[in-house]
Amino acid sequence: MSRFTLGIDVGGTFTDLVAFNTESGEQVIDKASSTPADPSIGVLNGLESLAAKLSLSRSELLEQTRLIVHGTTVTTNAVLTGRGAKTGLLTTAGFRDILQMRRGVRSKEHLFNNKYVAPAPLVERDLRIGLRERTDAAGLLLKPVEDGELEAAARLFREEGVEAVAICFMHAHANPANEEAAAARLRELLPDVFVTHSAEVSPMVRLYNRVSTTVMNAYVGPVLQTYIDRLLGALREQGFRSGELLIMQSNGGITSPDNVATIPATTVLSGPAGGPVAGSAFARAYGREEAIVIDMGGTSFEASIIRGGEVTIRKEGEINRNHLALPMADIHSIGSGGGSIAWIDDGGLLRVGPQSAGARPGPACYGRGGKLPTCSDADLVLGYLDGDYFLGGEMRLDVELAERAIREHIAEPLGLSVEEAAYGIYTISNLNMTGGIKEITVQNGHDPREFPMVVAGGAAPVHAAMMARELGMTExxxxxxxxxxxxxxxxxxxxxxxxxxxxxxxxxxIELPLIEAMLRASRHEGWQALGQEGVTVSKREVIVGIDMRYSGQHYEVTIEFDEALLLAGDKAPIEELFHQEHERLYGFDLRHHELEVVNLRLSCRGKQAVFELPRSEQAAAGEQPQPRGSRRMYDPALRQSVETPIYDGETMKAGTQLQGPCIVELITTTIIVPTGFELAYGNHGSFIMRDVEKGERV
Incomplete structure (x- = not known):
């Protein structure tokens, strides 16, 4: 009997789990410490703890589980830490240094930074080999790949212990024949090596983008495959024999392990991509189609935007300053979490992050040997966290260790009290995170004051109120x-x-039937993949995208629309979509200027979501929650310590509301409601907090 569906997200500090009983509708959540050395151990530990909450053994839970959807940071961490596979690169002769040359020594983001040092390329120079092959820009094959050169390259890669090979030739996007021939031959010569080529990963113009993306795909391929094999093997051994495992992708969609095995680079934002997807569902439940979703965990902080009820997708990005030309959720990430370390720079200024204490040793208050003060230590000292009720009492936080770390490393060097230093850490953390939100909003033409903030992550509800006030957001x-x-x-x-x-x-x-014909093979492939994954025709949809620009521009704008608009054959509505998007992004349009098409995109999507928003128990007329105690808390709105009532968030009912200052404690998080804010509990398992000094009352 398969009645459970599980969601598992492996983060840098904690592994998060949610179980959904498809028969009863019961939903249970849990957290376990991550194990960076082998993330699958943390997953199994979390499953054991989750099973206990369901009064089951781990094996019983897995035997009754139909589906596990898993988000992982394995590929992300491989790139960030430089611990990916040893990789070789085959490219066209004369272009082996394009990977290191990038778009110049400094990208436009670092143009005026005279101290900027470009990251080391993912492939060492002596493992980047140029072959005397050639295809012209029109796709005409001028010179095929020579077998002798491939054999020599394979011999070198074998001697050097190369684990993965990326192949990226000039103009392969126009004609992939040479790449496909080289890949087939290398797979014969090096059967145990992961081989990938640009035409199957990112068949687009711009050589550096293709080289960097293909190299990253090779770099993380063996790492992801090893992890999935180990995890799936452990799950099968524990009883998950007939269930299905799906992997979260960077684009906010899920797919099978076999699909990500071919293009593993699609998982570099696998974990964070789940946040905006869920945030969109909760925002829609309260009638909001637009929202800013934030996620503050133990190690990092992510911000993203929901527009029209959909996660915003960008067509390319950077991971540790390495370019990746694959669709991904538009998430801005910075090193600011509960474990972010506070320190004093050479100029005597207080800084927080991006360095993190991680899961081990963790913040000083964890009592695991950490000596440096972190954001979580500051939250504990300020009274925002209860050291005896962290994770529902499963983990104790030591306030004396937190105070000692802050005193020795921050307060005494700066001549501050421990409380002043802790509040400084709290405030700077908030400013770091609001800066991250501005990157994703103001820098892209959005006014954050027009959006509600969906708050995610165990640490975020402690900081959300003052972050929102800093940005002028009221909900x-x-x-x-x-x-x-x-x-x-x-x-x-x-x-x-x-x-x-x-x-x-x-x-x-060009005419629209030509575009439809160009996308026909991709549509067939995606349609077949959804069918193999069990998605019925009625639950499938096809979205078309076109990268367009005004003639003479260097960069393009992507517009997306339903396939029906393409089949209708009228170009005018598509042109209007482009003009509107260009004006939104840049403040102007050139409606009578000639347009160019650069790339065609296609997205095949299948409805698979199994999570149902929880329904809250309704409070009786006049019923209001009663505090279960109180403690001293530093009110960030008043900037002074006050005696503050504490409420049990697990038992609050829909329709009840509280006035700040107050503390609402749940098993896995704590909500701080400063003076001037109100908090209400809604009908769909969410608290709604508003800044009543700047907005309307709840």
């Missing part, structure tokens, strides 16, 4: 499952397969 939606929202997002996600094809033409000279 916050804090799901009861805030601390495991990314894991919830795994169960709220749909299956998704994205494709891209280079297609450089003048818009005026």
């Amino acid at each position: 916050m939606i804090i799901p009861k499952y805030s601390s495991v929202l990314c894991a919830v997002g795994m169960l709220a996600s749909d299956l998704r397969h994205d494709y891209v094809k280079s297609f450089q033409h003048s818009w005026r000279h």
Whole structure:
């Protein structure tokens, strides 16, 4: 009997889990410490703890589980730590240094930084080999790959212990024949080596983008495959024999392990991508189609935007300053979490992060040997956290260790009291995170004051109120499952397969049936993949995207629309979508200027989401929660310590509300409501907090 569906998100500090009973509708969440050395151990530990909450053994839980949706940071960490596979690169002769040259020594983000040092390339120079092959820009094959050169390259890679090979030739997007021949031959010569080529990963114009993306795909391929094999083997051994495992992708969709095995780089934002998916579901429940989703965990902070009820997707990005030209959720991430370390720079200024204490040793208050003060230590000292009720009392926090770390490393060097230093850490953490929100909003033409804030992550509800006030935002939606929202997002996600094809033409000279014909093979492939994953035809949809620009521009704008608009054959509505998006992004449009098409995109999506928003118990008329105690808390709005009532968030009912200052404690998070804020509990398992000094009352 398979009645459970599980969402599992492995973070840098904690592994989050949510179980959904498809028969009874029961939902149970849990957190366990992550094990960076082998993340699968943390997953199994978390499953054991989750099973105990369901009065089951781990084996019994897995035997009764139909589906596990898993988000992982394995590929992300491989790139960030430089611990990916030893990789070789085959490219066209004369272009082996394009990977290191990038777009110049400094990208536009670092143009005026005279101390900027480019990251080391993922492939050492002596493992980057140029072959005397050639295809021209029109796709005409001028010189095929020579077998002797491939054999020599394979011999070198074998001697050097290379584990993965990336192949990226000039103009392979126009004709992949040489790449496909080289890949087939290398797989014969090096059967135990992961081989990938740009035409199957990112068949688009711009050589550096393709090289960097293909190299990253090779770099993380063996790492991800090893992890999935180990995890799936352990799960099968523990009783998960007939269930299905799906993997979260960077684009906010889920797919099978076999699909990500081919293009593992699609998982570099696997874990964080679940946050905006779940955030969108909770925002829609309260009638909001637009929202800013934040996620503050133990190690990092992520911010993203929901527009029109959908997660915003960008077509490319950077991971540790390495370019990745694959669709991904538009998430801005910075090193600011509960474990972020506070320190004093050479100028005597207090800083917080990006360095993190991680899961081991963790913040000083964890009592695991950490000596440096962190954001969590400051939150504990300020009275925002209860040291005896952290994770529902399963883990004790030592306030004396937190005070000692802050005193020795921050307060005494700066001549401050421990409380002043702790508040400084809290405030700077908030400013770091609001800066991250501005990057994703103001820098992209959005006014954060026009959005509600969906709050995710175990640490975020402690900081959300003052972050919102700093940005002029007046409404916050804090799901009861805030601390495991990314894991919830795994169960709220749909299956998704994205494709891209280079297609450089003048818009005026092409007809829509030609575009439909160009995308037909990709559509068939995606349609078949959804069928193999069990998605019925009625639950499938196809979204078309076109990268367009005004003639003479260097960068393009992506517009997306339903396949029906393409089949209708009228170009005018598509042109209007482009003009509107260009004006939104840049403040102007050139409606009478000639347009160019650069790339064609296709997204095949299948409805798979199994998570249902919780229904809250309604309070009786006049019923209001009663405090279960009080403690001293430093009120960040008043900037002074006050005696503050504490409420049990687990037992609050829909329709009840509280006035700040107050503390609302849940098993896996704590909500701080400063003076001037109000908190209400809604009908769909979320708390709604508003800044009543700047907005309307709840």
